[in-house]
Amino acid sequence: AQSVTQPDIHITVSEGASLELRCNYSYGATPYLFWYVQSPGQGLQLLLKYFSGDTLVQGIKGFEAEFKRSQSSFNLRKPSVHWSDAAEYFCAVEPGGSYIPTFGRGTSLIVHP
């Protein structure tokens, strides 16, 4: 079975600083990979996804993620964080075509002014 590890429970950055949230997965083949964001009091919203092809994928709100097969990683990045990016971020892995993702425990992003 697949699994997802988000090693950082909390990340604190200053507004305007760059951001990288880590995600490692365990799965035998190349899975579908996702990043979701959850703002306080709301449901999860898709930021970006990777199925195949270019390993650097662009998402909404200026986020990007890079798939590295050799490291089984799919880290989320943003060059300059805004205060409104403070939220919970979830990485998810899905065996291709199953429609059933496994979510990581999430990383809480705190943005200091």
Add this chain to the structure above:
Amino acid sequence: DAGVIQSPRHEVTEMGQEVTLRCKPISGHDYLFWYRQTMMRGLELLIYFNNNVPIDDSGMPEDRFSAKMPNASFSTLKIQPSEPRDSAVYFCASSISGGYNEQFFGPGTRLTVL
């Protein structure tokens, strides 16, 4: 489309009472998921349906929990009897096969069992 709709948004009940959570998926979506989110356990998949049929309910904690999907536009998650440890945020999500595998989440129901 209005997105996934959940009701109620907040529910406070006393231990032993029956609780029913409701979900309306996005029209045309054929997958529906129920999740529970807590600080201790994170986001847990409870059950999912495909074309209104329950496919996997292995995540349902115990027999006190039950879920139904009588038609393509409505699903319920029922807890009977409720216990304080059931306090959590419950999310419903839907997705469409043949699409981009994106799950669309509702705003959640915050359940507090006293």
